[in-house]
Amino acid sequence: MSGSVNSFDEMHNADGSVRAAYSDYSTWFEEQNTALLNRKHAEAETNFRKTGITFNVYGEDEAEERLIPFDMVPRVITAQEWRKLTRGIEQRVSAINSFIHDLYHRQEIIRAGRIPERLFRNNAAWLPNMVGFTPPGGIYTHIVGIDLVRTGPDEFFVLEDNARTPSGVSYMLENRETMMAMFPELFMRVQVASVSDYPRRLAKSLAACAPKCAGDKPVVAVLTPGIYNAAYFEHAFLADQMGAELIEGSDLRVMNGRVAMRTTSGYKPVDVIYRRVDDEYLDPLTFNPDSALGIPGIMDVYRAGGVTIANAPGTGISDDKAIYSFMPEIVEFYTGEKPLLPNVETHRCADEESLKYVLDNLAELVVKEVHGSGGYGMLIGPTSSKKEIEDFRKKLVANPSNYIAQPTLALSTCPIFTKKGLTPRHVDLRPFVLVSPDKIDITPGGLTRVALEEGSLVVNSSQGGGTKDTWVLKD
Amino acid sequence: MLGRTANGLYWMFRYLERAENTARLLDAGMRMALTKDIVTAEEEWRSVIATSGQRAGYEAKHGTYTGTQTWNFILRDRDNPASIRTMFGLVRQNARLARNAISGELWEAVNESWLEIEKQLADPVGENRVLEVMGTVRRAGMLAHGAMAGSMLRDESFHFARAGTFIERADSIARILDIKYYLLLPSLSWVGSSLDTGQWDTVLRSVSGDRAYRWLNAGQIDARGICEFLVLDNRFPRSLAFCHSALRQDLAALARLHGQEGESNTLMRDADTRLTDLTIDAIFDQGLHQFLLDFTAANAAVGVAIASDYRFLA
Numbered sequence: 001m002s003g004s005v006n007s008f009d010e011m012h013n014a015d016g017s018v019r020a021a022y023s024d025y026s027t028w029f030e031e032q033n034t035a036l037l038n039r040k041h042a043e044a045e046t047n048f049r050k051t052g053i054t055f056n057v058y059g060e061d062e063a064e065e066r067l068i069p070f071d072m073v074p075r076v077i078t079a080q081e082w083r084k085l086t087r088g089i090e091q092r093v094s095a096i097n098s099f100i101h102d103l104y105h106r107q108e109i110i111r112a113g114r115i116p117e118r119l120f121r122n123n124a125a126w127l128p129n130m131v132g133f134t135p136p137g138g139i140y141t142h143i144v145g146i147d148l149v150r151t152g153p154d155e156f157f158v159l160e161d162n163a164r165t166p167s168g169v170s171y172m173l174e175n176r177e178t179m180m181a182m183f184p185e186l187f188m189r190v191q192v193a194s195v196s197d198y199p200r201r202l203a204k205s206l207a208a209c210a211p212k213c214a215g216d217k218p219v220v221a222v223l224t225p226g227i228y229n230a231a232y233f234e235h236a237f238l239a240d241q242m243g244a245e246l247i248e249g250s251d252l253r254v255m256n257g258r259v260a261m262r263t264t265s266g267y268k269p270v271d272v273i274y275r276r277v278d279d280e281y282l283d284p285l286t287f288n289p290d291s292a293l294g295i296p297g298i299m300d301v302y303r304a305g306g307v308t309i310a311n312a313p314g315t316g317i318s319d320d321k322a323i324y325s326f327m328p329e330i331v332e333f334y335t336g337e338k339p340l341l342p343n344v345e346t347h348r349c350a351d352e353e354s355l356k357y358v359l360d361n362l363a364e365l366v367v368k369e370v371h372g373s374g375g376y377g378m379l380i381g382p383t384s385s386k387k388e389i390e391d392f393r394k395k396l397v398a399n400p401s402n403y404i405a406q407p408t409l410a411l412s413t414c415p416i417f418t419k420k421g422l423t424p425r426h427v428d429l430r431p432f433v434l435v436s437p438d439k440i441d442i443t444p445g446g447l448t449r450v451a452l453e454e455g456s457l458v459v460n461s462s463q464g465g466g467t468k469d470t471w472v473l474k475d
Numbered sequence: 476m477l478g479r480t481a482n483g484l485y486w487m488f489r490y491l492e493r494a495e496n497t498a499r500l501l502d503a504g505m506r507m508a509l510t511k512d513i514v515t516a517e518e519e520w521r522s523v524i525a526t527s528g529q530r531a532g533y534e535a536k537h538g539t540y541t542g543t544q545t546w547n548f549i550l551r552d553r554d555n556p557a558s559i560r561t562m563f564g565l566v567r568q569n570a571r572l573a574r575n576a577i578s579g580e581l582w583e584a585v586n587e588s589w590l591e592i593e594k595q596l597a598d599p600v601g602e603n604r605v606l607e608v609m610g611t612v613r614r615a616g617m618l619a620h621g622a623m624a625g626s627m628l629r630d631e632s633f634h635f636a637r638a639g640t641f642i643e644r645a646d647s648i649a650r651i652l653d654i655k656y657y658l659l660l661p662s663l664s665w666v667g668s669s670l671d672t673g674q675w676d677t678v679l680r681s682v683s684g685d686r687a688y689r690w691l692n693a694g695q696i697d698a699r700g701i702c703e704f705l706v707l708d709n710r711f712p713r714s715l716a717f718c719h720s721a722l723r724q725d726l727a728a729l730a731r732l733h734g735q736e737g738e739s740n741t742l743m744r745d746a747d748t749r750l751t752d753l754t755i756d757a758i759f760d761q762g763l764h765q766f767l768l769d770f771t772a773a774n775a776a777v778g779v780a781i782a783s784d785y786r787f788l789a
Binding site (some may be wrong): 026237248251 | 476477478479480481568571572575579582583586587590627631733734785786789
């Protein structure tokens, strides 16, 4: 299926002229020698290989490191568009944090009848042992990577909230580094907001969420599952950029009511753990007794206020796609305002009427598992064969509450560079949001993911998507 | 820093040194074999395999010693845990483990070298490429040490990296010396024969000490002089005395940074005492083989003590 015909082209107007956001870039591009651009295009990959910006893939034989394809045409957002997005994101993130706090305390939103209790009861992402506990500073969602899609000049939608452990920020930073190394003159011509201080902002934001027992200079560390994790590069990168230790579960133990890491001069307490492991691998005593990755007793220390875990355990409940469908109500309930950023229309298959509608319109809809992520386990009706649709129908009928459905959005396009010149491809956008008691801090930029196949709407890197540098223009 | 990270750094540099030393050894053996007829060339390859400690692995796979088989086994055989390819993979893996304790320049130097070595070793290496590949491996070591010297903070990470380098280097020199001596010099009466001179020249080449030795000794090649040079001359960066003098400084720096001395400092002092005021005559009287055995054991003990003093493992 090609969504391109009716999609919003971010670079060009309907008459083929260039939109204001891209005019400086376009002028520069027209002046470039095609042979040179082709060479730069090839160089970009070598550059990523050399710096080791790879993700690990485990096939049948042996570990393999792959590159996420990089496209050298930037995705451009004007200062005005960005300001608007920023307000919407702040509102949404603030509501999500309040919502999670409420779910683990008085559950006002359920008492008020705005969302049904069944959504989180029996939901594995809802952690009973977080009930009644407030993390340091009241912050649950320290780092959020909201996925936005665009369908028109002013139409941005939130597709996913990613309030658990969003990844990809290293690509935001390295894509910019690569672009500046390849085309320094471009950055002299176009005023692009800098993203490079994200690690410093992250370190600062995390330190601001330190527990009371921490000293003046809280010790922050990044917790990784280890060298074989797909996103290990990013974990090491962030630790290095923040000047923080990169820890594994085996480096940690609980001592004197604190979580301590094994340094060359003995065990030293850690104040804030930026964890890139899932909840169930945090504490074998509390969650998963088979886990070799966790730190026995860490949850007890956490609940006693001896350490900050970012993001807070139990935050994943807000990433549930059935919960997502209630986000407009959630935003309104906690902020008292209408949502500035709309949701994508979502049909909950648990509702009988919705299910009927979805079954009748499978060929036009996107159907997702409520707990799924990464583009797996979903049906994209318009690009699926009859057999695929019928197979999916059986799964859906067997367990309707496991699914939600959304219309197939005409995602906006941004050009990519090919040997034949610029050609439009669908994109989405993941800005990175830092939350501390002091403020909600959004770095001007983000990760633009791009579907490299013509007409494809799947931008996930696990399914062949690529990335672009994302420019927020200065006024 | 984390004990686990320190362990990663230490082993990153040990493997780097080991890979580099293996390449030097192979290079010297290659040169030797080129000057021989086929039968003695086979002996030379056998000696290269024996000196690099890969004899059992090699003989489990190959019945004969040929140049192509030898260098492909040492360079790229995946079944050989001591192949340069395996070792360089471990260099990179440990660099990844210690990624936030090394500079970006050092990481990129190691990563780029790894990519290049993997590329060059993707296919079997023929006569026309073998010198080039060994050059790449040696250059990889120099690149990494250069990047380290020019960009790394002089904190504990720097000293752990150097400790790994010198422990490994000392071990490797002692082993080369011991095996060559044991294999090639069954009695002191051989000293001065032409075969012997060639073999000792190889020993010097395999630690890149031929030029330095010539300058210091005006071209005189004799076993005693070479042993003295490789064991006791602390002007040469690949002598045992130099390695231990450097190691002692790094361990002292680590003790200073940590505010206390450990077992490694004590063992280091003991090892030092044994080398100080030692003459080559005294070593030969005791027997070079016994001396090297003692040295290697003391060197290894320092390595074990470093790991325990600085909590490398849980």
